[in-house]
Amino acid sequence: xxxxxxxxxxxxxxxxxxxxxxxxxxxxxxxxxxxxxxxxxxxxxxxxxxxxxxxxxxxxxxxxxxxxxxxxxxxxxxxxxxxxxxxxx
Numbered sequence: 001x002x003x004x005x006x007x008x009x010x011x012x013x014x015x016x017x018x019x020x021x022x023x024x025x026x027x028x029x030x031x032x033x034x035x036x037x038x039x040x041x042x043x044x045x046x047x048x049x050x051x052x053x054x055x056x057x058x059x060x061x062x063x064x065x066x067x068x069x070x071x072x073x074x075x076x077x078x079x080x081x082x083x084x085x086x087x088x089x
Contacts (some may be wrong), residue, residue: 008025008053008076008077009025009026009030009078009081010025010072010073010080010081011023011024011026011081011082012080012082012083013035013082014083015033017036018083019036020034020036021035023050023072023080026052029048029049030047030048031048031050031074032044032045032054033045033047034065034068034069036065040060040061040064040085041060041061042062042063042065042067042068043059043068044057044059044060045059053076054075054076057072058071070073
């Protein structure tokens with residue numbers, strides 16, 4: 001029997017410090033975060049139930065937030081959406 005491939009959608013929400021973005025699934029469960037260490041240094045930090053989902057993902061560093069989000073989308077076969085009203089980097 002073949003395992004079904006199911007996409008996992010992720011909501012991306014910036015924190016107050018402007019250098020960290022929280023990742024949650026559509027049910028509001030934490031999936032980790034993306035941090036910006038310096039310009040062009042964005043790193044993915046999976047946690048919670050996403051630790052298993054994101055096993056083997058390239059964690060970076062990435063040149064931009066969008067590049068990190070694209071890596072998550074490719075790995076999870078889902079969509080990363082910025083929290084409504086926060087679609088500007």
